[in-house]
Amino acid sequence: MKNYEDLNGMELDTIREIGSIGTGNAATALSSMLGCEVRIDMPEVRIMGYNEAIDWIGGPEVITAGVLVHMSGELNGIMLSVQQMEFVNLVLERMMGRTVQDYEQLDELDRSALVEVGNIMISTFINALSSLAEITTHLTVPAFAVDMQGAILTVPMAEFGGQSDYIMTIGANFICNGKAVPCRLLLSPDIRSLNFLLKKLGVLDE
């Protein structure tokens, strides 16, 4: 069983490719929801220690919104869409015709729009991944929270904390109408599922 930090270049490239396909599909879904062109730049895969991951996302105390979905079936894990202010306003502007300065200004309808956008992006990502690897994955109903991003990020960490000291994130930036908006889609498979997935794709070097 390979842990995150043991992955070799070939395996990381495969995960990057998964990220590219998944994010590409998510971008297409986002594009049709928002009615504007959405492109992605080079996807990146990062394997980080806990405290490093929190620095990477922009500090622990910044308030952010998170949409979280559990995966089960042949692939177990968590997928998280971290929606920072720029992204929230991109969605709200296109869908609701308004923007907010603060998360406290989000009303019920705004929140529901954000959950739906997060859910559709996550589902599209997982669907693309599942058909690529020919596996079946079930997703739970999305959960939504607005709080410190450090605490939101510890949810996938705590879930797999007994297995690893690292967390893996896959993501790319969205470029929407010429403006780059960071897409924080975090795929956190458990170690067993990660190995299964790499094996299924024929790249696991045992």
Next chain:
Amino acid sequence: MNDKLVVGIADMKMARQNGMLITYALGSCIGICLYDPLIQLAALVHIMLPLNMETGRKSPLKYADTGICETLRQMELQGGARSRIVAKIAGGARMFETPGGGNLGNIGQRNIESTHMVLRREGIRLLREDVGGTTARTLLFDAASGQACIRSYGKPELIF
């Protein structure tokens, strides 16, 4: 103040007589403040999971049981006495309401229970706690007074 000692996840720091310890954004994790008032020795440990079941035990501070024991051991090396050490804890929230989402939502609760159990077993008196709920907490702990302070999103500061 910019002389705060930042305690990361699965991390522990100590301060004596003066200095402020801080740990950010406790979700389901728990921040445990341990204090020996006589010699003003303060320790803050940020644990993530209830029980250490790792074979290698590389990171004892990640778990409530080994985290508390390791912290107590280090406090004793600094002259702390177990009979005087008292505790204050915060955290153990449930960040996402996940319907049927495995045991994820319970990690906070399990952390609280494990922390209580370990403190009782080690004979450490729990003075105050602010645990559970659904909001993240940032915990500050002042070595001079032994006072702790909690910051949350959309709530007034809580001093205890």
